[in-house]
Amino acid sequence: MSFLTIDRVTKVYPTANGPATILDGIDLSVNEGEFICLIGHSGCGKSTLLNMVSGFNTPTSGTVTLQGNQIIEPGPDRMMVFQNYCLLPWLTAYDNVYLAVDSVYPAHTEAQKKAIVREHLEMVGLTESASKKPGQLSGGMKQRVAIARALAIKPQVLILDEPFGALDAITKEELQDELLTIWTEHKVTVLMITHDIDEALYLADRLVMMTNGPAAKIGEVLDIPFDRPRDREEIMASNTYIELRNYALDFLFNRYAHLDD
Amino acid sequence: MATSTSKLIIKQRRQGNSNTWIQSQLKKIVPPLAALAVLLVIWQILCPPGSQGLPGPIQIVQGAWDPFIINPFFDNGGNSKGLAIQIWASLQRVFVGFFFSIVVGVGLGILIGSNKVIYRALDPLFQILRTIPPLAWLPLSLAALKDNGAAAYFVIFITAVWPILINTTVGVQQIPQDYVNVKRVLKLSNKTYFFKILIPSALPYIFTGLRIGIGLSWLAIIAAEMLIGGVGIGFFIWDSYNNANLDRIIVALFYVGVVGYLLDLLVLFIGSKIVAEDRK
Numbered sequence: 001m002s003f004l005t006i007d008r009v010t011k012v013y014p015t016a017n018g019p020a021t022i023l024d025g026i027d028l029s030v031n032e033g034e035f036i037c038l039i040g041h042s043g044c045g046k047s048t049l050l051n052m053v054s055g056f057n058t059p060t061s062g063t064v065t066l067q068g069n070q071i072i073e074p075g076p077d078r079m080m081v082f083q084n085y086c087l088l089p090w091l092t093a094y095d096n097v098y099l100a101v102d103s104v105y106p107a108h109t110e111a112q113k114k115a116i117v118r119e120h121l122e123m124v125g126l127t128e129s130a131s132k133k134p135g136q137l138s139g140g141m142k143q144r145v146a147i148a149r150a151l152a153i154k155p156q157v158l159i160l161d162e163p164f165g166a167l168d169a170i171t172k173e174e175l176q177d178e179l180l181t182i183w184t185e186h187k188v189t190v191l192m193i194t195h196d197i198d199e200a201l202y203l204a205d206r207l208v209m210m211t212n213g214p215a216a217k218i219g220e221v222l223d224i225p226f227d228r229p230r231d232r233e234e235i236m237a238s239n240t241y242i243e244l245r246n247y248a249l250d251f252l253f254n255r256y257a258h259l260d261d
Numbered sequence: 262m263a264t265s266t267s268k269l270i271i272k273q274r275r276q277g278n279s280n281t282w283i284q285s286q287l288k289k290i291v292p293p294l295a296a297l298a299v300l301l302v303i304w305q306i307l308c309p310p311g312s313q314g315l316p317g318p319i320q321i322v323q324g325a326w327d328p329f330i331i332n333p334f335f336d337n338g339g340n341s342k343g344l345a346i347q348i349w350a351s352l353q354r355v356f357v358g359f360f361f362s363i364v365v366g367v368g369l370g371i372l373i374g375s376n377k378v379i380y381r382a383l384d385p386l387f388q389i390l391r392t393i394p395p396l397a398w399l400p401l402s403l404a405a406l407k408d409n410g411a412a413a414y415f416v417i418f419i420t421a422v423w424p425i426l427i428n429t430t431v432g433v434q435q436i437p438q439d440y441v442n443v444k445r446v447l448k449l450s451n452k453t454y455f456f457k458i459l460i461p462s463a464l465p466y467i468f469t470g471l472r473i474g475i476g477l478s479w480l481a482i483i484a485a486e487m488l489i490g491g492v493g494i495g496f497f498i499w500d501s502y503n504n505a506n507l508d509r510i511i512v513a514l515f516y517v518g519v520v521g522y523l524l525d526l527l528v529l530f531i532g533s534k535i536v537a538e539d540r541k
Contacts (some may be wrong), residue, residue: 076446082442086439088440099449103450233375
């Protein structure tokens with residue numbers, strides 16, 4: 001029994017032209033502490049699949065189970081980091097994190113809760129900006145707050161939906177490094193959607209490549225064999241990296257080229 | 262083109278840094294004052310002293326100078342009181358009625374906005390009720406409440422409650438899905454959701470409703486007072502009409518306009534202080 005199991009999951013939406021199959025028979029087993037990246041063209045159902053793990057969406061058939069328990073609704077054990085951050089704009093960075101901590105640890109004392117919030121803001125380097133509101137923070141800083149909020153409640157699975165998609169290249173690399181550090185320390189299981197093959201190869205243990213929708217399936221799962229901790233430049237210079245990258249590009253742009261492009 | 266635009270911007274900035282604050286304020290104040298002066302002159306030309314009907318500005322100032330212009334606080338007992346006292350009586354009615362419309366409008370609006378079934382049941386009814394003119398409620402409220410004061414409060418209440426209620430409902434319905442997702446994934450308690458997400462998210466809508474509501478209340482109270490009598494700027498206007506004191510009416514209208522404008526600014530100011538500035 002693996003940690004997280006996606007078992008024959010299918011998602012069908014009714015439309016005016018009859019039922020549309022979005023996902024068709026997805027099987028995936030994820031081990032505890034594993035870092036999984038999902039890649040595939042827009043509209044292939046990656047987000048739908050992750051939403052079934054987070055519980056915001058439910059499969060038409062098949063099951064998603066975490067440690068043997070079927071997932072039927074959202075919960076803080078499967079915390080999401082959304083692409084658009086989903087921070088509350090009227091609360092400071094500190095209060096955004098505190099809101100989550102306060103809700104998930106009702107039995108903690110005030111001092112314990114405050115300590116958890118401070119610890120996680122420090123972890124993402126935002127101690128100085130704790131009293132700022134999201135409107136005063138840059139995109140990268142907002143995403144840091146969202147990551148601090150997610151990790152502060154110690155989820156079993158951390159789900160990231162294109163978390164760095166809207167960020168510039170330098171901020172993106174910084175946050176990737178921070179995410180890896182945090183993942184190593186927390187040993188949290190990570191599922192992450194990305195459009196960036198280099199990001200996936202740097203971060204993931206396994207890269208799940210999805211075929212085009214409608215009726216998307218898991219096309220192939222690539223094992224990414226680099227030792228950890230990884231050095232970005234070192235792995236990027238290796239032949240394995242180039243082979244894996246070309247393989248993934250070939251999968252996405254030749255075998256499953258997007259028809260609209 | 263591009264260079265000339267950027268030069269222009271630099272020029273403007275340099276000017277802005279120097280002692281031009283007064284100048285920029287003057288730019289805002291001078292044009293409306295000039296327009297007002299021109300209008301008064303045209304008015305005076307159209308209504309010269311001795312003409313029948315509407316008095317000109319000079320006749321108004323002469324006729325109403327003592328005591329209505331120079332002493333807004335005189336009190337000769339009965340209805341013979343200064344305009345500030347009359348206005349204050351009207352404002353008190355508005356504040357009482359408006360207070361109840363805030364309580365009921367925001368409370369019901371949150372309930373209706375949070376529940377689709379209640380919304381479907383009540384929204385058509387409210388859409389009809391809100392179009393009933395304020396004064397149409399007056400005979401009914403006089404008959405039912407049998408008290409002039411209470412009827413005035415009710416008219417204010419029923420006038421202001423609809424925009425507050427409808428805007429609050431929309432504000433609650435428009436809470437972005439992102440924030441609802443935060444609630445769901447964190448399993449926030451209803452109380453936390455209410456105070457940390459629902460209210461802050463709906464506040465801008467609520468204040469839009471309050472602003473419309475206070476404006477309508479002010480419209481309604483003047484008309485309602487004409488009918489119920491007593492101390493109040495509305496009855497003062499009606500009383501002046503019956504005594505053919507057109508100059509007093511025009512002075513009173515000036516007061517009504519300025520106070521209405523100040524009420525609007527007051528709600529706007531409170532809203533800007535309470536509603537968080539940085540959203541999104």
